[in-house]
Amino acid sequence: MQETQRSETFQHRLEQFNPGMVWLDLSNRITALNDIAMQILGPAAEQSLGVKKNGLLGLNVLQLHPERSRNKLSFILDSQDPVGCPLKSPPPVAMMINIPDKVLMIKASKMVGAGGITGTCMVFYDLTDVTTVPSSVNSAQPVPPRRLYKIPVYRKNRVVLIDLNEIIRFQGDGHYTTITTKDDRFLSNLSLTDLESRLDPEIYIRVHRSHIISIQHIVELVRNKDSVSLTMVDNEQSLIPVSRSKVPQIKDLLGIV
Incomplete structure (x- = not known):
């Protein structure tokens, strides 16, 4: 009962979160994104690739994730429903992106136009504040990964x-x-x-x-x-x-x- 109540409370909080949204083309390159995605993915691009925020467009989204996470993300982006329905998509996954203090829950759905699949819409929720302890390290020092609780x-x-x-x-x-x-x-x-x-x-x-x-x-x-x-x-x-x-x-x- 207690677990159910906690789950329902968190689901309510999740509904209040502003999701990050990223549009990808057929090659998983970023074609558009909202301001929440820009705020989160921008630092990832700068830290790992030396790319400024305005350089995100055209990047393959896999480049913004640690190498060990790319196969996992590639799987959910490229997944096809076995019966051929492009609107069905795999369940969300939790991932660490290439920023030491971020934990994201990601969901990806294929987008269909008049000519068939045109790309992917990737939606994610930043769960960092509800899953990790804030870092106390001075910003001038290298930031270690935030500890999970x-x-x-x-x-x-x-x-x-x-x-x-x-x-x-x-x-x-x-x-x-x-x-x-x-x-x-x-x-x-x-x-x-x-x-x-x-x-x-x-x-x-x-x-x-x-x-x-x-x-x-x-x-x-x-x-x-x-x-x-x-x-x-x-x-x-x-x-x-x-x-x-x-x-x-x-x-x-x-x-x-």
Whole structure:
């Protein structure tokens, strides 16, 4: 019940957001954009490409995203419905763009004219302020990624924000990540790499190439002959492998000699 109420409250807030809107041609080059998109994408273009705001038109939108995110964005931009309906589009995705302090939820829809598909309309909501802690670094210094305190996921036609303190572990699989809480699982299209740099390193440790865990939710450390694993507090009592290089750090954090 509480989760439903929180979701409904956030959905109401989402309706009040001013979306960024970008028109793309068939080659995913920017042909037009509104002022919200200009404010967000302009700094991305300047920081990553050295392009001024007025130089956004004609740029391939993929260039404004980190290289690791381009395949994901390309997938949603180029997706075609299997039955051939160009008006259907994939669900929104959460993405980090090439600015250290931005988290966007993106939706893309094909646009159809008299001659067929003419391009794509990309709509996005800036979720930065509702998912991250404001940076306290002086603007003259390099700005680190803003730390997450909520994770946006898309579920049952809704954007849901998961509180970090409810998350027991993250399990990565390519561009996607399974988020496990005590009673539930969620699929996020943020990768472990996206998440790792934005989580509190004193609480969330990447113990294996495919796993980040919350040290607050460890039940026990299990030693086998050639390996070490961690039992977590979720309903399945998940057993998470620990890479050899991480074993000393985990033992130190748990006070184990």
